[in-house]
Amino acid sequence: MEFRDLRAQYQYYKTEIDSSIQQVINNTQFIEGKEVNDLEEQLSNYVGVKHCITCANGTEAMTLVLRAWGIQAGDAVFVPNFTFFATGEVVSYCGATPIFVDVCWDTFNMDPIKLEQAIVKTIQEGKLKPKVIIPVDLFGLPADYGQIEEIAKNYQLSILEDAAQGFGGQFKGKKACSFGHAATTSFFPAKPLGCYGDGGAIFTNDDALAEVIRSLKIHGKGNDKYDNVRVGVNSRLDTLQAAVLKVKLKAFINHELQDVNEIYKLYNERLAGYVEIPIIPNDYFSSFAQYTIKLKDENERNQLQEYLRQKNIPSMIYYTKPLHRQAAFTYLKLEDLDYPVSINLSQRVLSLPMHPYLKEAEVDLVTEAILQFIQD
Template sequence: MEFRDLKAQYEKYKSEIDAAIQEVINNTNFIGGKEVNTLEQRLAEYVGVRHCITCANGTEAMTLLMMAWDIKEGDAVFVPDFTFFSTGEVVSFRGATPIFVDVDRETFNVDTTKLEKAISKVLEEGKLTPKMIIPVDLFGLPADHIEIEIIAKKYNLRVLEDAAQGFGGSINGKRACSFGDAATTSFFPAKPLGCYGDGGAIFTNDDALAELLNSLKVHGKGDNKYDNVRIGVNSRLDSIQAAVLNVKLTAFIDHELEDVNRVYRLYTEKLKGIVDTPIIPEGYVSSFAQYTIKLKNKEERDALQAKLKEEGIPSMVYYVKPMHKQGAFTEYDYDDNYFEVTNELCDTVLSLPMHPYLSDNEINIVTDNLKEII
């Protein structure tokens, strides 16, 4: 059994994927070109924004926005404490200070009440200038962007939606990657929409920002790549990855999002009353990058994971360590008492096999074994 079965997806779309890759090889247009242009247009249309700017990966997508918005030393950027390292990394990379915020126990996303308290605390201390919020759509579920937008406007902060795991999710029909001042996603292979290497994208309705990002991602180019008007980076999505993504995007729209939610419903039905299962608020749709349950304590979680492994059932712990305890952030004096929920989650969460191609039989194997072990 695969944790996320990319082989099953490839077997289903082998002829289309192989033909798309071969077309790039035949036309030898490996960087840029029609595949990338087509993908950007389709992604922007699906999300519902004017611009999609592809780039090398999801981390650089965030970094490019930090560059465009001139986030720098002395700035405070608010980041959930329970997330992947890169969300805080890009803040420190620019010399700014990440302010980690505890999360909601049910949704795993940033706690908006604690977020506002964190902003007020930074303002009262007067050492840093609050500039930005990076809410994360964790495990496929959009953050509470409605409340976050209210807070951002109140304190005049920019919002960067980190939808690396959230592509395909929505709130009342408004899709992930369309919230905030701009949004980013990742095309890492295991993501809801993944390529066969690294890749990322930025989404925005801001025409001037899109123009600046298209310059920054190609060495700060002006009218052409040999006219360099600013310092930029080299961060382009290659044509083969775009070709693969064009095939996969069609599959994602046609059936994969619905199929992964079918798996969610079956898991939840079978595990009800056995473990704490994911909570999807009314009006929300998750793209289920992960299906994450909660156990009573670390000992129960670790024992369950070990026994599942003995039965050939893969599982993963996202995340074993909070952001505020990462060694890279030891220069900051974070008070562990502010992160009660995150500390608990790191000891109790376990993600089960989850993907659109998971069969009913495989779901039964996972849930039957889990029930027996528990």
Template sequence: MEFRDLKSQYQRYKTEIDTAIQNVLDVGSFVGGSEVKELETKLSEYVGVKHCITCANGTEAMTLLMMAWDIKEGDAVFVPDFTFFSTGEIVSFRGATPVFVDVDRDTYNMDPVKLKQAILKTLKEGVLIPKVIIPVDLFGLPANYLEIMNIAEEFKLKVLEDGAQGFGGSIEGEKACSFGHAATTSFFPAKPLGCYGDGGSIFTNDDRLAKLIRSLKVHGQGEDKYDNVRIGVNSRLDTIQAAVLLIKLKAFENHEVKDVNQVAEMYNNRLQGVEKQIIPKGYTSSYAQYTIKLKNINQRDSLQNLLKESGIPSMIYYAKPMHKQKAFSELNFVNEDFKVTNELCDTVLSLPMHPYMSSNDIDDVCRIVNEYVCKF
């Protein structure tokens, strides 16, 4: 059984994908080919924003926004404590300070109440200047942008939607990566929409910001590639990856988001005795992961071992919170401020999840989980 079955997806679309790659090889335009521009147009249309700027990966997408917004030493950027390392890493990379925020017990996403408390605390301390909030659409579920945007407006902060896991999700029909002042996503192979290598993109309705990022991602380019008007980076999506994504985007739109939600519904109906991530009314998840909570770390780890013995892969996202990462050890945090994150790190377990999962495979997973949990 595959955790995220990219092989079945490829076999279904093998002819189209192989043809798209061969077309790039035949033309020989491996960087900046026509497929890149076409992909940016189609992605912006899908999300419903004016601009999509592709780049090398999701981490650099966020870094480019930090550069464009001139985030620097002395600035505070608010990041959920329960997320992948890169969300905080890109803040420190710019010399700014990540301020970690505990998450909601039901959705696992940034808790707006605790966010406001963290902003007020930072202002009271007077050492850092609050600048940006980076909510994460964890496991495919968009964060609570209604409340977060209200808080951002109150304190005059920018909001960067980290949609690396959330692409394809929505709130009341509004697509993930359309929230905040700008958004980013990742095309890492295991993401909801993944390529066959690394890739990422930035979404925004801000014309000036889009123009600046297009310059920053190519060495601060001006009118041509030998006219450099600012210090930038080299961060481009290559043409072969764009070609692959054009094929996979069609599948994503046509059936994959619908199918993965049907898999989630089967899981929800068949699993017993475990907590699941709550999808609020009006929200749709793209289910980058399907995650359950066990009672404690021993029960979680024992279940993972049992699944492994049965040939069923599972993953722990995430075993260590951001505030306990060694790379952030010089920052001052109070462990008690992250009660929910600490609990989740000891109890979450992600099960196999993808649009091509069979009912029989779901039955096999649920049977083992249910039999194990009923013993406790």
């Protein structure tokens, strides 16, 4: 059993993927080929925004936006404390200071109440200038943009949606990657929409921002690549990855999103009442990058993971350590007292195999093992 079975997906679409890759090889347009432009247009149409700009990976996608906004030393950027390191990393990389915000127990996402408290505290301290909020659509579920956008408006902050795990999710019928002033996603292979290497994209309705990002991602180019109007980077999605993603995007839209939500229902039906199962609030739709349960405590979580391993059932812990406990952020001198939910989650979460090609018999195997463990 695979945690996320990329091999099964490839076998299902082998003919189309191989053909798409071969066409790029035949045309030899390996950088900025037609497939890249086609993919960007298809992605922007799907999400419902004017601009999609692909780049080398999801981390650089966020970095490019922050650089285009001029985020620098002295600026405060608000980031959920329970997420992957990259979301806080890009803030520090730009010289700004990440302000970590605890999350909601049920959704794993940034807590809007604690967000506003953190903004007010930062303003009162007067050492940093609040500039940006980076909500994360964790495990496939969009953050609470209803409240977060209102808070951002009240304090005149920009929103950068980190939808690295959230592509395909929805809030009130609006798709992930369409919230805030800009949004980013990742095409890392294990993501809801993944390529066969690294890749990322930026989404925005802001024409001026899109123009600057297109320049920054190719060495700060102006009219052409030998006319450099600013200092940029080299961050492009290669044509082969775009060719793969074009095939995968069709599958993602046609059936994968629906299939993964059927798997979610099967898991919930079998596990409800035995462990804490994922909750999808009203008006939300998740793309289920992960299916994450909560156990009673760290000991039970670790014992269950080992029990599953002995039965050749893979599982993962996302995340064993909140951002404020990462060694790279010790200079911020943050206290555990401010992050009780993040700490508790890191001790109790366990993610189970989850992908559109998971069979019902495999779900039965996983859940029967969990119930056996719980009941013993």
